[in-house]
Amino acid sequence: MKLTARLALAQVKAQKNRSLMTILGIGLSSAMLTAVCGFVASAKDAMDAALGTGGNYGVVRMAALGIVGAIFASIIIACAAIVISNSFRVSAGERMRQFGMLKSAGATKKQIAASVMYEGLFLSSLGIPPGIAAGLLAELAGISVANNAFHSLYEGGVFVIDIVFPFSAAAPTFILSIAVSFGTVMLSAWLPARRAAAIAAIDAIRTSDIAMGRRFFPGRAAGGHTAMGAAPPRLMERVFGFEGALAAKFIKRSRRSFRAAVVSLTISIVLIVAAGSFGSMMGELTALMRDDAGAAVSVRYLRSIKVNGENGETIQSLPALPYALAESISEKLREYPDTAIYGGGRVGEGVLPIDESMATDAYKDYLRRQWQGAIEWPDRLDVNISTLDARQYEQICGIAGVPLGSRIFVNYLRLRTDTGYAAAFAPLDAPLGTMALLDHNGEPYSLKIDAAISGSDVPAWLPRVAGYCSVIVPETTADAFTWLADTPDHAGFAAYAEQVMGRLEPGGEMYYGFYTVTDWTAQIAQQNTIFDTIMFFVGGFVGMLALIAVTSVISTVSTNIRSRSREFAVLQSVGMTREGIRRMLNLESAMSSARSLLFGLPIGLTSAYGMYRALDMMGAIAFSVPWAAIACCVLCVFMITWLTMRHTAGRLKGMGAQDG
Amino acid sequence: MAILQVQDLAKTYGRADTAVTALGGVSFSVEKGEFVAIVGASGSGKSTLMHLIGGVDRPTAGGVVIDGKPIFDMNESELAIFRRRNIGIVYQFYNLIPTLTAEENIMLPHLLDNRRPDEGKLNDILEATGLTSRRAHLPHELSGGQQQRASIGRALINDPALILADEPTGNLDSKASREIVDLLKLSNKKYGRTLLVITHDEGIALQADRIITIMDGLIVRDEGVRQ
Ligand SMILES: Nc1ncnc2c1ncn2[C@@H]1O[C@H](COP(=O)(O)OP(=O)(O)OP(=O)(O)O)[C@@H](O)[C@H]1O
Numbered sequence: 078m079k080l081t082a083r084l085a086l087a088q089v090k091a092q093k094n095r096s097l098m099t100i101l102g103i104g105l106s107s108a109m110l111t112a113v114c115g116f117v118a119s120a121k122d123a124m125d126a127a128l129g130t131g132g133n134y135g136v137v138r139m140a141a142l143g144i145v146g147a148i149f150a151s152i153i154i155a156c157a158a159i160v161i162s163n164s165f166r167v168s169a170g171e172r173m174r175q176f177g178m179l180k181s182a183g184a185t186k187k188q189i190a191a192s193v194m195y196e197g198l199f200l201s202s203l204g205i206p207p208g209i210a211a212g213l214l215a216e217l218a219g220i221s222v223a224n225n226a227f228h229s230l231y232e233g234g235v236f237v238i239d240i241v242f243p244f245s246a247a248a249p250t251f252i253l254s255i256a257v258s259f260g261t262v263m264l265s266a267w268l269p270a271r272r273a274a275a276i277a278a279i280d281a282i283r284t285s286d287i288a289m290g291r292r293f294f295p296g297r298a299a300g301g302h303t304a305m306g307a308a309p310p311r312l313m314e315r316v317f318g319f320e321g322a323l324a325a326k327f328i329k330r331s332r333r334s335f336r337a338a339v340v341s342l343t344i345s346i347v348l349i350v351a352a353g354s355f356g357s358m359m360g361e362l363t364a365l366m367r368d369d370a371g372a373a374v375s376v377r378y379l380r381s382i383k384v385n386g387e388n389g390e391t392i393q394s395l396p397a398l399p400y401a402l403a404e405s406i407s408e409k410l411r412e413y414p415d416t417a418i419y420g421g422g423r424v425g426e427g428v429l430p431i432d433e434s435m436a437t438d439a440y441k442d443y444l445r446r447q448w449q450g451a452i453e454w455p456d457r458l459d460v461n462i463s464t465l466d467a468r469q470y471e472q473i474c475g476i477a478g479v480p481l482g483s484r485i486f487v488n489y490l491r492l493r494t495d496t497g498y499a500a501a502f503a504p505l506d507a508p509l510g511t512m513a514l515l516d517h518n519g520e521p522y523s524l525k526i527d528a529a530i531s532g533s534d535v536p537a538w539l540p541r542v543a544g545y546c547s548v549i550v551p552e553t554t555a556d557a558f559t560w561l562a563d564t565p566d567h568a569g570f571a572a573y574a575e576q577v578m579g580r581l582e583p584g585g586e587m588y589y590g591f592y593t594v595t596d597w598t599a600q601i602a603q604q605n606t607i608f609d610t611i612m613f614f615v616g617g618f619v620g621m622l623a624l625i626a627v628t629s630v631i632s633t634v635s636t637n638i639r640s641r642s643r644e645f646a647v648l649q650s651v652g653m654t655r656e657g658i659r660r661m662l663n664l665e666s667a668m669s670s671a672r673s674l675l676f677g678l679p680i681g682l683t684s685a686y687g688m689y690r691a692l693d694m695m696g697a698i699a700f701s702v703p704w705a706a707i708a709c710c711v712l713c714v715f716m717i718t719w720l721t722m723r724h725t726a727g728r729l730k731g732m733g734a735q736d737g
Numbered sequence: 738m739a740i741l742q743v744q745d746l747a748k749t750y751g752r753a754d755t756a757v758t759a760l761g762g763v764s765f766s767v768e769k770g771e772f773v774a775i776v777g778a779s780g781s782g783k784s785t786l787m788h789l790i791g792g793v794d795r796p797t798a799g800g801v802v803i804d805g806k807p808i809f810d811m812n813e814s815e816l817a818i819f820r821r822r823n824i825g826i827v828y829q830f831y832n833l834i835p836t837l838t839a840e841e842n843i844m845l846p847h848l849l850d851n852r853r854p855d856e857g858k859l860n861d862i863l864e865a866t867g868l869t870s871r872r873a874h875l876p877h878e879l880s881g882g883q884q885q886r887a888s889i890g891r892a893l894i895n896d897p898a899l900i901l902a903d904e905p906t907g908n909l910d911s912k913a914s915r916e917i918v919d920l921l922k923l924s925n926k927k928y929g930r931t932l933l934v935i936t937h938d939e940g941i942a943l944q945a946d947r948i949i950t951i952m953d954g955l956i957v958r959d960e961g962v963r964q
């Protein structure tokens with residue numbers, strides 16, 4: 078073996094822990110790159126199979142997939158390069174005296190650079206093969222998750238074609254992922270190699286210990302100003318004593334060494350916070366849907382129009398649903414075993430002119446919040462005129478304590494605000510007596526109200542079939558009718574409801590929106606499938622990038638502590654206790670952790686909010702701070718830094734970790 | 738013909754008001770096979786001079802000609818290869834690469850050339866340096882004197898025109914120092930190597946053919962020694 082290669086190998090062996098972390102980082106990044114390459118290839122094959130390869134579409138598709146793949150790959154490469162390059166930088170710093178020696182014995186620049194590049198070669202050859210294997214496994218897992226999801230969506234009727242992603246480990250993909258992974262490592266080694274080679278022989282010879290690494294790979298901000306998170310030593314001294322001042326000085330001095338760890342941690346924190354927030358938003362959207370449905374299956378009849386199939390002209394409006402027919406549908410639907418049916422129809426709408434004296438405090442409160450103090454008093458309230466099927470009508474009359482045939486006002490409102498749903502409340506004060514309403518044309522008419530129900534008297538299904546602020550009137554022909562079904566066998570019931578409703582359809586003619594049967598359980602299940610699949614990929618991506626950052630933290634912290642054993646010895650010899658040194662190290666790890674959090678959390682929250690604005694187009698959900706993700710980040714960052722510090726310090730001679 | 742010619746060699750560190758003139762323009766030449774001691778107070782510029790002669794540093798002014806070649810006319814890699822083949826350098830500390838055995842450290846210039854030295858030559862040097870039984874040991878398994886002998890062995894392996902040693906006995910006791918000096922003298926007498934040794938030790942300086950005294954970056958005395 079060449080001398081330069083042997084020296085590189087010796088360095089790799091001498092720094093086992095750091096080498097291991099670098100190998101892990103290389104492995105993780107090549108696993109991710111392999112998986113991305115595999116997904117792109119597999120998606121292309123799947124699309125070709127489903128859509129054919131004719132014309133220019135194949136090329137366009139490949140370009141589109143290539144761009145998506147390239148975006149992910151560049152994020153991975155950027156993170157990996159920061160972390161891996163730092164490892165080579167540190168290693169080259171440690172070898173500086175060796176390089177000086179080699180130079181004075183006549184080694185050329187090229188030989189010095191080659192020796193650093195050999196380190197890259199050795200670490201790659203150890204890290205890339207298992208990384209590729211892990212990447213293929215990840216691809217396999219990802220593909221089977223995606224295939225399951227797509228297949229169930231196809232079965233649920235969401236997709237018209239059953240897309241199947243084939244497992245792709247074709248030679249070109251394979252070679253590409255090896256080349257990209259290897260290229261990333263070599264790129265990472267190249268800069269430190271070039272810098273090591275460029276150092277004048279005399280400077281490398283004069284080096285004393287790690288001062289050299291510092292001198293030639295110096296912190297950029299060597300000057301006086303204090304970066305965020307690195308509190309000024311004076312302040313640290315006042316708060317934490319002498320150890321605090323030393324810790325702050327060290328952090329300031331070694332900012333460059335910690336930069337890669339801080340940057341990669343920051344990226345991970347940003348991604349974790351954003352992903353956490355994305356997950357909870359998706360969850361909320363799904364929950365919202367479930368909430369809106371409130372039942373397993375809903376069946377809706379809409380008064381519709383008959384359309385001429387040829388020219389699309391309206392021929393005639395179809396009749397509204399006669400009450401007797403609605404009632405018979407309710408009875409039919411109730412025949413399905415173990416099923417409760419809540420039916421209600423919309424008869425019409427009215428506008429209730431209102432003034433402040435009619436509003437409850439809760440309504441005023443709500444408006445005040447909505448308008449942030451300056452109430453713009455609405456002069457009208459939309460009111461639904463609704464009817465219920467006989468059984469439900471009876472129940473409501475019972476709740477209101479009035480005889481059958483009464484008109485009952487549902488004094489119940491729940492409105493959407495910028496921050497989600499406001500709690501339900503009764504908007505009007507004592508809305509009894511005769512209600513003066515305006516019809517569609519603004520013509521006044523009146524409606525006698527016999528009773529009102531509000532608050533917990535309002536059953537959950539009532540607003541869903543009759544709307545908010547509705548006046549329930551006895552049996553009337555309805556424009557639209559809704560049946561909510563509580564049933565254990567949602568799929569069976571949905572099929573049954575199709576049958577019942579299908580019988581209504583006059584043969585042969587085309588109807589617009591005559592009826593719809595929605596199996597909410599299935600819809601929610603599909604929604605959940607999509608949600609889970611997306612989160613699987615988001616989580617996998619973010620998790621693996623975070624692991625790369627963790628390797629960097631471990632290697633940076635342990636290298637730093639090990640390289641300072643002499644400093645610790647000096648501190649101990651001038652009377653600093655072990656406890657004091659440990660305290661100093663604790664402060665150091667806390668401070669450098671705090672730094673990445675200080676950058677990462679705001680950026681993460683900002684991007685989470687940006688995502689919220691993009692996702693929440695319908696204004697349905699509130700932005701919630703992803704506390705769980707933040708807590709997880711804070712905890713993990715402090716734990717990892719502290720544990721590594723503790724572990725490494727514990728292994729230093731004379732720095733035993735026995736607890737005091 | 739002079740193997741080494743130093744012409745108006747000057748070195749200034751830093752710039753303007755913080756500038757330190759380590760070497761203020763020195764000239765001398767050394768004949769082939771000569772043993773020259775360089776002495777002077779601490780900070781007088783001895784190491785600076787040696788680094789310039791060895792081509793590991795660049796001068797502010799002046800030139801160095803070794804074996805007829807002006808070394809600073811070469812580019813960096815030419816100079817590195819020239820150094821590998823024509824100059825042997827021994828420093829006071831840390832001459833050896835800790836991950837290579839004594840033998841490999843001695844062979845370093847050859848290994849950098851990607852060739853093996855002939856065994857006879859290597860054995861000769863191991864013999865002369867007294868390291869035959871220690872050839873497979875790593876530097877941290879050798880005593881300070883043995884380490885220093887290994888680095889002299891390395892300086893000898895390529896039959897260099899010139900051997901430069903910067904306080905090679907600086908951190909050794911008197912017995913180990915004597916062994917080092919004997920070894921250097923042997924290389925000078927037996928193999929005819931040209932020797933430039935920086936030393937603080939008058940006893941060593943007096944064994945040389947000639948003593949150059951440096952003060953504040955200038956040669957203040959240059960005279961032969963009567964043996
Ligand atoms: N890199 C540098 N930057 C600035 N000044 C330097 C540098 N290297 C050496 N000097 C200065 O140049 C002068 C000569 O240094 P040099 O190392 O040549 O002295 P020396 O004669 O070898 O001393 P010693 O006997 O202590 O080894 C000293 O004043 C030193 O401070």
Ligand SMILES: [Mg+2]
Nearest residue numbers: 783784785903
């Ligand atoms: Mg000196």
